[in-house]
Amino acid sequence: xxTLENVSVSLEQKTILKGLSLTxxxxxxxxxxxxxxxxxxxxxxxxxxxxxxQGSIKIDNKEIKKLxxxxxxxxxxxxxxxxxxxxxDVETLVSHGRFPYLGFGKQMSAEDRQIxxxxxxxxxxxxxxxxxxxxxxxxxxxxxxxxxxIAQDTKYLLLDEPTTFLDVEYQLEVMNLLKSLQEEGKHIxxxxxxxxxxxxxxxxxxxxxxGELICQGRSEEIYNNSALKEVFSVRxxxxxxxxxxxxxxxxx
Amino acid sequence: MRASSxxxxxxxxxxxxxxxxxxxxxxxxLFFLSLSLGASSFQLKETWGYxxxxxxxxxxxxxxxxxxxxxxxxxxxxxSGLAVAGMLLQSALNNxxxxxxxxxxxxxxxxxxxxxxxxxxxxxxxxxxxxxxxxLLAALLVFMIARKTExxxxxxxxxxxxxxxxLSAGSDTLVTLYPDSxxxxxxxxxxxxxxxxxxxxxxxxxxxxxxxxxxxxxGKQMNVLSLGDEMAESLGLHTKRFRFLLLFLAALLAGxxxxxGGLLGFVGLVVPHIVRMVIGTDHRRLIPLTALAGSVLVLxxxxxxxxxxxxxxxxxxxLLSFLGAPFFLxxxxxxxxxxxx
Numbered sequence: 001x002x003t004l005e006n007v008s009v010s011l012e013q014k015t016i017l018k019g020l021s022l023t024x025x026x027x028x029x030x031x032x033x034x035x036x037x038x039x040x041x042x043x044x045x046x047x048x049x050x051x052x053x054q055g056s057i058k059i060d061n062k063e064i065k066k067l068x069x070x071x072x073x074x075x076x077x078x079x080x081x082x083x084x085x086x087x088x089d090v091e092t093l094v095s096h097g098r099f100p101y102l103g104f105g106k107q108m109s110a111e112d113r114q115i116x117x118x119x120x121x122x123x124x125x126x127x128x129x130x131x132x133x134x135x136x137x138x139x140x141x142x143x144x145x146x147x148x149x150i151a152q153d154t155k156y157l158l159l160d161e162p163t164t165f166l167d168v169e170y171q172l173e174v175m176n177l178l179k180s181l182q183e184e185g186k187h188i189x190x191x192x193x194x195x196x197x198x199x200x201x202x203x204x205x206x207x208x209x210x211g212e213l214i215c216q217g218r219s220e221e222i223y224n225n226s227a228l229k230e231v232f233s234v235r236x237x238x239x240x241x242x243x244x245x246x247x248x249x250x251x252x
Numbered sequence: 253m254r255a256s257s258x259x260x261x262x263x264x265x266x267x268x269x270x271x272x273x274x275x276x277x278x279x280x281x282l283f284f285l286s287l288s289l290g291a292s293s294f295q296l297k298e299t300w301g302y303x304x305x306x307x308x309x310x311x312x313x314x315x316x317x318x319x320x321x322x323x324x325x326x327x328x329x330x331x332s333g334l335a336v337a338g339m340l341l342q343s344a345l346n347n348x349x350x351x352x353x354x355x356x357x358x359x360x361x362x363x364x365x366x367x368x369x370x371x372x373x374x375x376x377x378x379x380x381x382x383x384x385x386x387x388l389l390a391a392l393l394v395f396m397i398a399r400k401t402e403x404x405x406x407x408x409x410x411x412x413x414x415x416x417x418x419l420s421a422g423s424d425t426l427v428t429l430y431p432d433s434x435x436x437x438x439x440x441x442x443x444x445x446x447x448x449x450x451x452x453x454x455x456x457x458x459x460x461x462x463x464x465x466x467x468x469x470x471g472k473q474m475n476v477l478s479l480g481d482e483m484a485e486s487l488g489l490h491t492k493r494f495r496f497l498l499l500f501l502a503a504l505l506a507g508x509x510x511x512x513g514g515l516l517g518f519v520g521l522v523v524p525h526i527v528r529m530v531i532g533t534d535h536r537r538l539i540p541l542t543a544l545a546g547s548v549l550v551l552x553x554x555x556x557x558x559x560x561x562x563x564x565x566x567x568x569x570x571l572l573s574f575l576g577a578p579f580f581l582x583x584x585x586x587x588x589x590x591x592x593x
Contacts, residue, residue: 073488106472
Protein backbone atom coordinates (compact mmCIF):
# COMPACT_ATOMS: atom_id res chain seq x y z
CA UNK A 1 0.00 0.00 0.00
CA UNK A 2 1.28 3.49 -0.83
CA THR A 3 0.43 6.30 1.58
CA LEU A 4 0.97 10.01 0.98
CA GLU A 5 0.61 12.46 3.84
CA ASN A 6 0.58 16.18 3.15
CA VAL A 7 2.96 15.85 0.17
CA SER A 8 4.12 19.01 -1.54
CA VAL A 9 6.44 19.15 -4.53
CA SER A 10 7.90 22.28 -6.08
CA LEU A 11 9.66 22.40 -9.42
CA GLU A 12 11.51 25.52 -10.58
CA GLN A 13 9.97 27.56 -7.76
CA LYS A 14 6.45 26.53 -8.74
CA THR A 15 4.40 24.40 -6.38
CA ILE A 16 3.01 21.47 -8.35
CA LEU A 17 1.60 19.25 -5.60
CA LYS A 18 -0.05 21.09 -2.73
CA GLY A 19 -0.23 19.10 0.50
CA LEU A 20 -1.61 15.96 -1.11
CA SER A 21 -2.79 13.13 1.14
CA LEU A 22 -4.06 9.81 -0.17
CA THR A 23 -3.74 6.08 0.32
CA UNK A 24 -3.91 3.67 -2.58
CA UNK A 25 -6.32 0.83 -1.97
CA UNK A 26 -5.35 -2.83 -2.00
CA UNK A 27 -7.33 -3.29 -5.21
CA UNK A 28 -4.23 -3.33 -7.40
CA UNK A 29 -5.06 -1.05 -10.35
CA UNK A 30 -4.96 2.64 -9.57
CA UNK A 31 -5.31 5.22 -12.34
CA UNK A 32 -4.44 8.87 -11.75
CA UNK A 33 -6.34 11.29 -13.95
CA UNK A 34 -6.56 15.06 -14.25
CA UNK A 35 -6.27 17.83 -16.78
CA UNK A 36 -2.90 18.87 -18.24
CA UNK A 37 -0.71 20.47 -15.58
CA UNK A 38 -2.72 19.00 -12.68
CA UNK A 39 0.39 17.26 -11.27
CA UNK A 40 -0.30 13.65 -12.36
CA UNK A 41 3.18 12.90 -13.68
CA UNK A 42 4.79 14.78 -10.80
CA UNK A 43 2.84 12.61 -8.35
CA UNK A 44 4.00 9.46 -10.11
CA UNK A 45 7.64 10.60 -10.10
CA UNK A 46 7.41 11.56 -6.43
CA UNK A 47 6.08 8.09 -5.59
CA UNK A 48 8.96 6.62 -7.65
CA UNK A 49 11.38 8.57 -5.44
CA UNK A 50 12.69 10.71 -8.29
CA UNK A 51 11.69 14.09 -6.85
CA UNK A 52 12.40 15.98 -3.63
CA UNK A 53 9.20 16.35 -1.63
CA GLN A 54 7.90 17.67 1.65
CA GLY A 55 5.61 15.48 3.74
CA SER A 56 5.66 11.72 3.73
CA ILE A 57 5.40 9.05 1.03
CA LYS A 58 5.42 5.53 2.38
CA ILE A 59 5.47 2.29 0.50
CA ASP A 60 4.31 -0.60 2.68
CA ASN A 61 5.00 1.64 5.70
CA LYS A 62 8.56 2.51 4.65
CA GLU A 63 9.44 6.11 3.81
CA ILE A 64 10.45 6.22 0.13
CA LYS A 65 13.33 8.67 0.52
CA LYS A 66 14.87 6.59 3.31
CA LEU A 67 14.88 3.41 1.27
CA UNK A 68 18.27 2.51 -0.24
CA UNK A 69 18.14 2.91 -4.04
CA UNK A 70 18.63 -0.75 -4.72
CA UNK A 71 15.84 -1.75 -2.33
CA UNK A 72 13.55 0.89 -3.80
CA UNK A 73 14.27 -0.44 -7.30
CA UNK A 74 13.26 -3.91 -6.11
CA UNK A 75 9.90 -2.52 -4.90
CA UNK A 76 8.96 0.02 -7.59
CA UNK A 77 9.52 0.13 -11.32
CA UNK A 78 8.75 3.15 -13.48
CA UNK A 79 7.93 3.64 -17.14
CA UNK A 80 8.23 7.38 -17.82
CA UNK A 81 6.31 8.89 -20.70
CA UNK A 82 9.37 10.41 -22.36
CA UNK A 83 12.65 8.56 -22.63
CA UNK A 84 15.49 8.26 -25.13
CA UNK A 85 15.30 5.26 -27.43
CA UNK A 86 18.50 3.28 -26.98
CA UNK A 87 20.03 1.53 -29.98
CA UNK A 88 19.95 -1.93 -28.41
CA ASP A 89 18.13 -5.17 -29.02
CA VAL A 90 14.99 -6.23 -27.18
CA GLU A 91 16.60 -8.95 -25.04
CA THR A 92 19.33 -6.57 -23.83
CA LEU A 93 16.75 -3.97 -22.86
CA VAL A 94 14.63 -6.47 -20.95
CA SER A 95 17.73 -7.80 -19.16
CA HIS A 96 18.35 -4.29 -17.77
CA GLY A 97 15.36 -5.01 -15.54
CA ARG A 98 17.63 -7.27 -13.48
CA PHE A 99 20.05 -4.40 -12.74
CA PRO A 100 18.83 -3.84 -9.13
CA TYR A 101 19.59 -7.48 -8.30
CA LEU A 102 23.11 -7.68 -9.71
CA GLY A 103 26.19 -7.84 -7.50
CA PHE A 104 29.45 -5.89 -7.78
CA GLY A 105 30.55 -7.46 -11.07
CA LYS A 106 27.09 -6.81 -12.56
CA GLN A 107 26.98 -10.27 -14.10
CA MET A 108 23.60 -11.99 -14.52
CA SER A 109 23.12 -15.38 -12.89
CA ALA A 110 21.29 -18.32 -14.46
CA GLU A 111 18.26 -17.36 -12.35
CA ASP A 112 18.37 -13.79 -13.70
CA ARG A 113 18.46 -15.13 -17.27
CA GLN A 114 15.50 -17.37 -16.52
CA ILE A 115 13.51 -14.42 -15.18
CA UNK A 116 14.34 -12.39 -18.31
CA UNK A 117 13.22 -15.29 -20.48
CA UNK A 118 9.93 -15.55 -18.59
CA UNK A 119 9.39 -11.78 -18.86
CA UNK A 120 9.90 -11.91 -22.65
CA UNK A 121 7.31 -14.67 -22.92
CA UNK A 122 4.92 -13.02 -20.46
CA UNK A 123 4.82 -9.77 -22.44
CA UNK A 124 4.62 -11.67 -25.73
CA UNK A 125 7.85 -10.20 -27.10
CA UNK A 126 9.91 -13.39 -27.16
CA UNK A 127 9.86 -13.44 -30.99
CA UNK A 128 11.25 -9.91 -31.09
CA UNK A 129 14.23 -10.63 -28.83
CA UNK A 130 16.96 -10.04 -31.45
CA UNK A 131 15.25 -7.02 -33.02
CA UNK A 132 16.66 -3.54 -32.43
CA UNK A 133 14.36 -1.28 -30.41
CA UNK A 134 14.45 1.33 -33.18
CA UNK A 135 12.96 -1.14 -35.67
CA UNK A 136 9.83 -1.80 -33.56
CA UNK A 137 6.41 -0.16 -33.73
CA UNK A 138 5.16 1.99 -30.85
CA UNK A 139 3.00 -0.79 -29.41
CA UNK A 140 5.81 -3.34 -29.61
CA UNK A 141 8.22 -0.97 -27.89
CA UNK A 142 5.75 -0.38 -25.09
CA UNK A 143 5.30 -4.13 -24.53
CA UNK A 144 9.10 -4.52 -24.46
CA UNK A 145 9.40 -1.84 -21.77
CA UNK A 146 6.67 -3.58 -19.78
CA UNK A 147 8.64 -6.84 -20.20
CA UNK A 148 11.58 -5.00 -18.64
CA UNK A 149 9.37 -3.99 -15.71
CA ILE A 150 8.25 -7.61 -15.36
CA ALA A 151 11.92 -8.67 -15.26
CA GLN A 152 12.49 -6.03 -12.57
CA ASP A 153 10.01 -8.06 -10.55
CA THR A 154 8.61 -5.26 -8.39
CA LYS A 155 5.39 -5.27 -6.46
CA TYR A 156 4.45 -1.81 -7.75
CA LEU A 157 4.54 -0.85 -11.46
CA LEU A 158 4.28 2.89 -12.13
CA LEU A 159 3.47 3.94 -15.69
CA ASP A 160 3.07 7.43 -17.10
CA GLU A 161 0.49 7.44 -19.90
CA PRO A 162 1.65 4.13 -21.39
CA THR A 163 -0.96 4.20 -24.16
CA THR A 164 -0.41 7.75 -25.43
CA PHE A 165 0.37 7.95 -29.17
CA LEU A 166 -0.56 4.29 -29.69
CA ASP A 167 -3.19 3.03 -32.12
CA VAL A 168 -6.35 1.80 -30.40
CA GLU A 169 -5.43 -1.84 -31.08
CA TYR A 170 -2.09 -1.39 -29.31
CA GLN A 171 -3.71 0.60 -26.50
CA LEU A 172 -5.99 -2.33 -25.73
CA GLU A 173 -3.09 -4.75 -25.89
CA VAL A 174 -1.07 -2.75 -23.38
CA MET A 175 -4.05 -2.27 -21.05
CA ASN A 176 -4.96 -5.95 -21.17
CA LEU A 177 -1.36 -6.88 -20.39
CA LEU A 178 -1.36 -4.53 -17.39
CA LYS A 179 -4.72 -5.91 -16.23
CA SER A 180 -3.40 -9.46 -16.37
CA LEU A 181 -0.33 -8.43 -14.37
CA GLN A 182 -2.66 -6.97 -11.75
CA GLU A 183 -4.53 -10.25 -11.61
CA GLU A 184 -1.21 -11.98 -10.92
CA GLY A 185 -0.73 -9.83 -7.82
CA LYS A 186 1.10 -6.74 -9.10
CA HIS A 187 -0.09 -3.28 -8.16
CA ILE A 188 -0.40 -1.05 -11.22
CA UNK A 189 -0.39 2.70 -10.71
CA UNK A 190 -0.70 4.62 -13.94
CA UNK A 191 -1.33 8.10 -15.18
CA UNK A 192 -3.92 8.30 -17.95
CA UNK A 193 -5.67 10.97 -19.95
CA UNK A 194 -8.31 8.82 -21.64
CA UNK A 195 -11.24 8.82 -19.20
CA UNK A 196 -13.34 5.92 -20.59
CA UNK A 197 -10.23 3.76 -20.80
CA UNK A 198 -9.07 4.74 -17.30
CA UNK A 199 -12.45 4.03 -15.70
CA UNK A 200 -12.90 0.77 -17.61
CA UNK A 201 -9.64 -0.80 -16.49
CA UNK A 202 -9.06 0.81 -13.09
CA UNK A 203 -10.14 -0.68 -9.81
CA UNK A 204 -9.54 2.70 -8.24
CA UNK A 205 -9.39 6.20 -9.72
CA UNK A 206 -7.56 9.22 -8.26
CA UNK A 207 -8.65 12.60 -9.66
CA UNK A 208 -6.27 15.55 -9.38
CA UNK A 209 -6.78 19.21 -10.20
CA UNK A 210 -4.22 21.94 -9.73
CA GLY A 211 -2.01 19.76 -7.51
CA GLU A 212 -4.81 18.80 -5.15
CA LEU A 213 -6.88 15.65 -4.67
CA ILE A 214 -10.41 16.13 -5.97
CA CYS A 215 -11.79 12.67 -5.37
CA GLN A 216 -10.72 9.06 -5.10
CA GLY A 217 -12.65 5.81 -5.18
CA ARG A 218 -13.74 2.77 -7.12
CA SER A 219 -14.54 3.65 -10.72
CA GLU A 220 -18.18 2.51 -10.49
CA GLU A 221 -18.66 4.67 -7.38
CA ILE A 222 -17.22 7.95 -8.66
CA TYR A 223 -17.85 7.94 -12.41
CA ASN A 224 -20.81 10.30 -11.96
CA ASN A 225 -19.23 12.39 -9.20
CA SER A 226 -20.03 16.07 -9.69
CA ALA A 227 -16.42 17.08 -8.99
CA LEU A 228 -15.35 14.95 -11.94
CA LYS A 229 -17.74 16.83 -14.20
CA GLU A 230 -16.34 20.14 -12.97
CA VAL A 231 -12.76 19.15 -13.67
CA PHE A 232 -13.26 17.74 -17.15
CA SER A 233 -16.43 19.58 -18.28
CA VAL A 234 -17.80 16.26 -19.53
CA ARG A 235 -19.54 13.37 -17.83
CA UNK A 236 -19.03 9.66 -17.99
CA UNK A 237 -21.92 7.30 -18.63
CA UNK A 238 -22.01 3.54 -18.57
CA UNK A 239 -21.82 2.06 -22.05
CA UNK A 240 -25.18 0.83 -23.25
CA UNK A 241 -25.06 -2.36 -25.25
CA UNK A 242 -22.01 -4.47 -25.97
CA UNK A 243 -20.60 -2.74 -29.04
CA UNK A 244 -18.42 -0.19 -27.27
CA UNK A 245 -14.71 -0.71 -26.56
CA UNK A 246 -14.96 0.41 -22.96
CA UNK A 247 -17.42 0.10 -20.08
CA UNK A 248 -17.91 3.90 -20.05
CA UNK A 249 -18.41 6.58 -22.66
CA UNK A 250 -18.14 10.37 -22.63
CA UNK A 251 -21.09 12.75 -22.85
CA UNK A 252 -21.24 16.53 -22.84
CA MET B 253 2.83 -14.31 -32.35
CA ARG B 254 2.47 -11.42 -34.73
CA ALA B 255 4.94 -10.40 -37.38
CA SER B 256 6.53 -7.05 -36.78
CA SER B 257 5.60 -4.06 -38.88
CA UNK B 258 9.15 -3.30 -39.96
CA UNK B 259 12.01 -5.39 -41.22
CA UNK B 260 14.66 -6.41 -38.73
CA UNK B 261 17.88 -4.43 -39.02
CA UNK B 262 21.29 -6.02 -39.03
CA UNK B 263 22.54 -7.22 -35.67
CA UNK B 264 26.06 -5.95 -34.99
CA UNK B 265 28.91 -8.37 -35.51
CA UNK B 266 28.98 -10.89 -32.69
CA UNK B 267 32.53 -12.03 -33.21
CA UNK B 268 34.02 -9.65 -30.67
CA UNK B 269 36.96 -11.94 -29.98
CA UNK B 270 37.93 -11.97 -33.66
CA UNK B 271 37.94 -8.18 -33.80
CA UNK B 272 39.87 -7.94 -30.53
CA UNK B 273 42.56 -10.35 -31.67
CA UNK B 274 42.75 -8.65 -35.08
CA UNK B 275 43.26 -5.23 -33.46
CA UNK B 276 45.85 -6.65 -31.06
CA UNK B 277 47.84 -8.16 -33.94
CA UNK B 278 47.71 -4.84 -35.83
CA UNK B 279 48.78 -2.97 -32.69
CA UNK B 280 51.78 -5.24 -32.08
CA UNK B 281 52.81 -5.01 -35.75
CA LEU B 282 52.50 -1.21 -35.70
CA PHE B 283 54.47 -1.07 -32.47
CA PHE B 284 57.44 -2.89 -33.99
CA LEU B 285 57.24 -0.82 -37.16
CA SER B 286 57.09 2.29 -35.00
CA LEU B 287 60.31 1.27 -33.25
CA SER B 288 62.04 0.57 -36.56
CA LEU B 289 60.84 3.29 -38.94
CA GLY B 290 61.42 7.01 -38.89
CA ALA B 291 64.03 9.51 -40.03
CA SER B 292 66.54 6.66 -39.57
CA SER B 293 65.09 3.30 -40.44
CA PHE B 294 66.41 -0.05 -39.28
CA GLN B 295 65.74 -3.59 -40.25
CA LEU B 296 63.09 -5.15 -38.02
CA LYS B 297 65.61 -7.83 -37.00
CA GLU B 298 68.00 -5.08 -35.79
CA THR B 299 65.27 -3.64 -33.57
CA TRP B 300 64.25 -7.10 -32.44
CA GLY B 301 67.90 -7.98 -31.70
CA TYR B 302 68.32 -4.87 -29.59
CA UNK B 303 65.11 -5.37 -27.66
CA UNK B 304 65.62 -9.07 -26.95
CA UNK B 305 69.39 -9.41 -26.58
CA UNK B 306 70.73 -5.88 -26.33
CA UNK B 307 72.69 -6.55 -29.54
CA UNK B 308 73.54 -4.13 -32.34
CA UNK B 309 75.01 -0.68 -32.79
CA UNK B 310 74.84 1.71 -29.84
CA UNK B 311 73.16 4.36 -31.97
CA UNK B 312 70.30 2.00 -32.83
CA UNK B 313 69.91 1.14 -29.15
CA UNK B 314 69.82 4.80 -28.17
CA UNK B 315 67.28 5.74 -30.83
CA UNK B 316 65.01 2.82 -29.94
CA UNK B 317 65.32 3.15 -26.17
CA UNK B 318 65.35 6.90 -25.70
CA UNK B 319 63.19 8.14 -28.56
CA UNK B 320 61.04 5.54 -30.26
CA UNK B 321 60.09 3.35 -27.32
CA UNK B 322 58.72 6.29 -25.25
CA UNK B 323 56.90 7.79 -28.24
CA UNK B 324 55.39 4.44 -29.24
CA UNK B 325 54.27 3.61 -25.70
CA UNK B 326 53.06 7.21 -25.38
CA UNK B 327 51.00 6.93 -28.57
CA UNK B 328 49.42 3.68 -27.37
CA UNK B 329 48.51 5.14 -23.96
CA UNK B 330 47.35 8.45 -25.39
CA UNK B 331 45.22 6.81 -28.08
CA SER B 332 43.44 4.53 -25.64
CA GLY B 333 43.06 7.31 -23.05
CA LEU B 334 41.59 9.87 -25.44
CA ALA B 335 39.30 7.40 -27.20
CA VAL B 336 37.81 6.13 -23.93
CA ALA B 337 37.64 9.70 -22.54
CA GLY B 338 35.48 10.57 -25.56
CA MET B 339 33.21 7.61 -24.93
CA LEU B 340 32.82 8.54 -21.25
CA LEU B 341 31.99 12.16 -22.13
CA GLN B 342 29.45 11.03 -24.71
CA SER B 343 27.79 8.86 -22.08
CA ALA B 344 27.91 11.47 -19.29
CA LEU B 345 26.54 14.27 -21.47
CA ASN B 346 24.25 11.98 -23.46
CA ASN B 347 25.67 13.60 -26.56
CA UNK B 348 27.35 11.73 -29.37
CA UNK B 349 29.31 14.79 -30.50
CA UNK B 350 31.02 15.23 -27.14
CA UNK B 351 34.76 14.53 -27.02
CA UNK B 352 37.80 16.03 -25.26
CA UNK B 353 38.49 18.24 -28.29
CA UNK B 354 34.92 19.42 -28.89
CA UNK B 355 33.77 20.42 -25.41
CA UNK B 356 36.86 22.20 -24.12
CA UNK B 357 38.36 19.39 -22.01
CA UNK B 358 41.59 19.42 -24.03
CA UNK B 359 41.78 23.21 -23.83
CA UNK B 360 41.24 23.09 -20.06
CA UNK B 361 44.06 20.59 -19.69
CA UNK B 362 46.26 22.63 -22.04
CA UNK B 363 45.66 25.88 -20.16
CA UNK B 364 46.68 24.46 -16.82
CA UNK B 365 49.61 22.47 -18.27
CA UNK B 366 51.03 25.77 -19.53
CA UNK B 367 50.33 27.32 -16.11
CA UNK B 368 52.11 24.38 -14.40
CA UNK B 369 55.07 24.76 -16.76
CA UNK B 370 55.34 28.42 -15.75
CA UNK B 371 54.84 28.10 -12.02
CA UNK B 372 56.37 24.66 -11.42
CA UNK B 373 58.98 24.33 -14.17
CA UNK B 374 60.36 20.82 -14.53
CA UNK B 375 57.74 19.22 -12.25
CA UNK B 376 56.02 16.41 -14.15
CA UNK B 377 53.82 15.70 -11.15
CA UNK B 378 52.51 19.31 -11.20
CA UNK B 379 51.95 19.06 -14.95
CA UNK B 380 49.92 15.87 -14.57
CA UNK B 381 47.83 17.15 -11.65
CA UNK B 382 47.18 20.49 -13.35
CA UNK B 383 46.22 18.79 -16.63
CA UNK B 384 43.67 16.68 -14.76
CA UNK B 385 42.26 19.67 -12.87
CA UNK B 386 42.00 21.73 -16.08
CA UNK B 387 40.25 18.92 -17.93
CA LEU B 388 37.84 18.29 -15.04
CA LEU B 389 36.97 21.96 -14.57
CA ALA B 390 36.23 22.41 -18.27
CA ALA B 391 34.08 19.25 -18.34
CA LEU B 392 32.18 20.30 -15.19
CA LEU B 393 31.63 23.80 -16.54
CA VAL B 394 30.08 22.47 -19.76
CA PHE B 395 28.09 19.86 -17.81
CA MET B 396 26.66 22.44 -15.39
CA ILE B 397 25.72 24.88 -18.15
CA ALA B 398 24.14 22.01 -20.10
CA ARG B 399 22.02 21.01 -17.10
CA LYS B 400 21.10 24.55 -16.20
CA THR B 401 19.92 25.34 -19.71
CA GLU B 402 18.54 21.83 -20.32
CA UNK B 403 20.82 22.08 -23.33
CA UNK B 404 20.07 20.41 -26.61
CA UNK B 405 22.76 18.46 -28.40
CA UNK B 406 23.95 21.47 -30.39
CA UNK B 407 23.78 23.81 -27.39
CA UNK B 408 26.16 21.58 -25.42
CA UNK B 409 28.64 21.60 -28.29
CA UNK B 410 28.32 25.38 -28.69
CA UNK B 411 28.94 25.75 -24.95
CA UNK B 412 32.01 23.54 -25.40
CA UNK B 413 33.23 25.72 -28.27
CA UNK B 414 32.87 28.84 -26.10
CA UNK B 415 34.62 27.25 -23.11
CA UNK B 416 37.32 25.90 -25.42
CA UNK B 417 37.92 29.32 -27.01
CA UNK B 418 38.11 30.98 -23.60
CA LEU B 419 40.65 28.48 -22.27
CA SER B 420 42.67 28.52 -25.50
CA ALA B 421 42.83 32.31 -25.22
CA GLY B 422 44.13 31.81 -21.66
CA SER B 423 46.83 29.43 -22.92
CA ASP B 424 47.82 31.81 -25.72
CA THR B 425 48.08 34.67 -23.22
CA LEU B 426 50.34 32.64 -20.94
CA VAL B 427 52.53 31.48 -23.82
CA THR B 428 52.80 35.07 -25.08
CA LEU B 429 53.76 36.37 -21.64
CA TYR B 430 56.07 33.43 -20.89
CA PRO B 431 57.37 32.36 -24.31
CA ASP B 432 59.85 29.83 -22.89
CA SER B 433 57.31 28.06 -20.69
CA UNK B 434 56.50 25.20 -23.08
CA UNK B 435 59.46 23.51 -24.75
CA UNK B 436 57.81 22.95 -28.13
CA UNK B 437 54.57 24.82 -28.17
CA UNK B 438 53.59 23.87 -31.74
CA UNK B 439 53.93 20.19 -30.98
CA UNK B 440 52.03 20.59 -27.70
CA UNK B 441 49.05 22.55 -29.04
CA UNK B 442 48.70 20.53 -32.24
CA UNK B 443 49.57 17.29 -30.52
CA UNK B 444 52.50 15.00 -31.21
CA UNK B 445 54.96 12.58 -29.67
CA UNK B 446 58.29 13.97 -30.86
CA UNK B 447 59.12 15.14 -27.34
CA UNK B 448 57.53 12.38 -25.29
CA UNK B 449 59.91 11.33 -22.55
CA UNK B 450 60.08 8.10 -20.61
CA UNK B 451 60.01 9.91 -17.25
CA UNK B 452 56.63 11.48 -18.09
CA UNK B 453 55.24 8.09 -18.96
CA UNK B 454 56.29 6.74 -15.57
CA UNK B 455 53.94 9.24 -13.93
CA UNK B 456 50.96 8.82 -16.19
CA UNK B 457 50.76 5.19 -17.26
CA UNK B 458 49.26 3.98 -13.95
CA UNK B 459 46.65 6.76 -14.14
CA UNK B 460 45.60 5.75 -17.63
CA UNK B 461 45.53 2.01 -16.95
CA UNK B 462 43.56 2.37 -13.69
CA UNK B 463 41.09 4.80 -15.31
CA UNK B 464 40.58 2.45 -18.27
CA UNK B 465 39.91 -0.48 -15.96
CA UNK B 466 37.52 1.60 -13.85
CA UNK B 467 35.66 2.69 -17.00
CA UNK B 468 35.35 -0.95 -18.05
CA UNK B 469 33.98 -1.90 -14.62
CA UNK B 470 31.24 0.69 -15.01
CA GLY B 471 30.14 -0.54 -18.45
CA LYS B 472 26.85 -2.00 -17.21
CA GLN B 473 25.96 1.23 -15.42
CA MET B 474 26.68 3.17 -18.63
CA ASN B 475 24.30 0.86 -20.48
CA VAL B 476 21.59 1.58 -17.90
CA LEU B 477 22.28 5.34 -18.10
CA SER B 478 21.58 5.22 -21.84
CA LEU B 479 17.93 4.37 -21.03
CA GLY B 480 17.43 7.93 -19.77
CA ASP B 481 17.79 9.47 -16.32
CA GLU B 482 14.34 8.62 -14.97
CA MET B 483 14.45 5.00 -15.99
CA ALA B 484 18.05 4.61 -14.80
CA GLU B 485 17.08 6.10 -11.43
CA SER B 486 14.12 3.75 -11.15
CA LEU B 487 16.55 0.87 -11.76
CA GLY B 488 18.57 2.06 -8.76
CA LEU B 489 21.37 4.05 -10.44
CA HIS B 490 22.37 7.34 -8.78
CA THR B 491 22.58 9.22 -12.09
CA LYS B 492 24.04 12.49 -10.80
CA ARG B 493 26.87 10.79 -8.95
CA PHE B 494 27.49 8.42 -11.80
CA ARG B 495 27.70 11.20 -14.38
CA PHE B 496 30.19 13.01 -12.17
CA LEU B 497 32.23 9.82 -11.88
CA LEU B 498 32.29 9.49 -15.67
CA LEU B 499 33.44 13.10 -16.04
CA PHE B 500 36.10 12.50 -13.39
CA LEU B 501 37.45 9.45 -15.24
CA ALA B 502 37.28 11.24 -18.59
CA ALA B 503 39.23 14.17 -17.12
CA LEU B 504 41.87 11.80 -15.71
CA LEU B 505 42.29 10.14 -19.09
CA ALA B 506 42.26 13.36 -21.13
CA GLY B 507 44.57 15.15 -18.67
CA UNK B 508 47.07 12.29 -18.59
CA UNK B 509 46.94 12.02 -22.39
CA UNK B 510 47.61 15.77 -22.75
CA UNK B 511 50.76 15.34 -20.63
CA UNK B 512 52.02 12.70 -23.07
CA GLY B 513 51.00 13.85 -26.52
CA GLY B 514 49.72 17.41 -26.15
CA LEU B 515 46.25 18.44 -27.27
CA LEU B 516 45.37 15.78 -29.82
CA GLY B 517 41.95 16.30 -31.33
CA PHE B 518 39.31 14.04 -32.85
CA VAL B 519 40.53 10.72 -31.41
CA GLY B 520 37.85 10.83 -28.71
CA LEU B 521 35.20 11.63 -31.30
CA VAL B 522 36.09 9.37 -34.21
CA VAL B 523 37.06 6.13 -32.46
CA PRO B 524 33.98 5.58 -30.21
CA HIS B 525 31.69 6.19 -33.20
CA ILE B 526 33.46 3.74 -35.48
CA VAL B 527 33.62 1.05 -32.78
CA ARG B 528 29.93 1.59 -31.95
CA MET B 529 29.02 1.19 -35.63
CA VAL B 530 30.85 -2.14 -35.75
CA ILE B 531 29.98 -3.81 -32.44
CA GLY B 532 26.87 -2.06 -31.14
CA THR B 533 26.28 -0.13 -27.94
CA ASP B 534 27.15 -2.48 -25.07
CA HIS B 535 29.71 -0.48 -23.09
CA ARG B 536 31.24 -3.58 -21.53
CA ARG B 537 32.46 -4.50 -25.00
CA LEU B 538 32.82 -0.99 -26.31
CA ILE B 539 35.32 0.23 -23.72
CA PRO B 540 38.11 -2.33 -24.24
CA LEU B 541 37.68 -2.23 -28.00
CA THR B 542 37.59 1.56 -28.06
CA ALA B 543 40.83 1.62 -26.06
CA LEU B 544 42.43 -0.82 -28.47
CA ALA B 545 41.18 0.95 -31.60
CA GLY B 546 42.30 4.34 -30.20
CA SER B 547 45.81 2.96 -29.69
CA VAL B 548 45.88 1.54 -33.21
CA LEU B 549 44.69 4.84 -34.74
CA VAL B 550 47.11 7.10 -32.88
CA LEU B 551 50.12 4.78 -33.22
CA UNK B 552 49.35 4.24 -36.92
CA UNK B 553 48.95 7.98 -37.55
CA UNK B 554 52.15 8.74 -35.63
CA UNK B 555 54.00 6.23 -37.78
CA UNK B 556 52.55 7.73 -40.96
CA UNK B 557 53.38 11.25 -39.77
CA UNK B 558 57.01 10.16 -39.41
CA UNK B 559 57.44 8.32 -42.67
CA UNK B 560 55.27 10.30 -45.12
CA UNK B 561 57.73 13.19 -45.55
CA UNK B 562 60.86 11.54 -44.21
CA UNK B 563 63.27 12.92 -42.92
CA UNK B 564 60.77 15.61 -41.87
CA UNK B 565 57.89 14.70 -39.63
CA UNK B 566 54.42 16.11 -39.20
CA UNK B 567 52.95 16.52 -35.71
CA UNK B 568 50.46 13.63 -35.54
CA UNK B 569 47.69 16.07 -34.54
CA UNK B 570 47.69 17.48 -38.09
CA LEU B 571 47.14 14.06 -39.61
CA LEU B 572 44.40 13.26 -37.08
CA SER B 573 42.67 16.54 -37.92
CA PHE B 574 42.77 15.66 -41.63
CA LEU B 575 40.99 12.42 -40.78
CA GLY B 576 38.80 13.63 -37.92
CA ALA B 577 37.37 16.89 -39.25
CA PRO B 578 35.64 15.32 -42.29
CA PHE B 579 34.32 12.60 -39.99
CA PHE B 580 32.90 15.24 -37.64
CA LEU B 581 31.13 16.90 -40.60
CA UNK B 582 29.81 13.49 -41.65
CA UNK B 583 28.32 12.97 -38.17
CA UNK B 584 26.63 16.38 -38.26
CA UNK B 585 25.13 15.63 -41.69
CA UNK B 586 24.05 12.16 -40.54
CA UNK B 587 22.35 13.65 -37.49
CA UNK B 588 20.59 16.25 -39.64
CA UNK B 589 19.29 13.51 -41.95
CA UNK B 590 17.98 11.53 -38.96
CA UNK B 591 16.19 14.60 -37.58
CA UNK B 592 14.61 15.29 -40.98
CA UNK B 593 13.40 11.68 -41.22
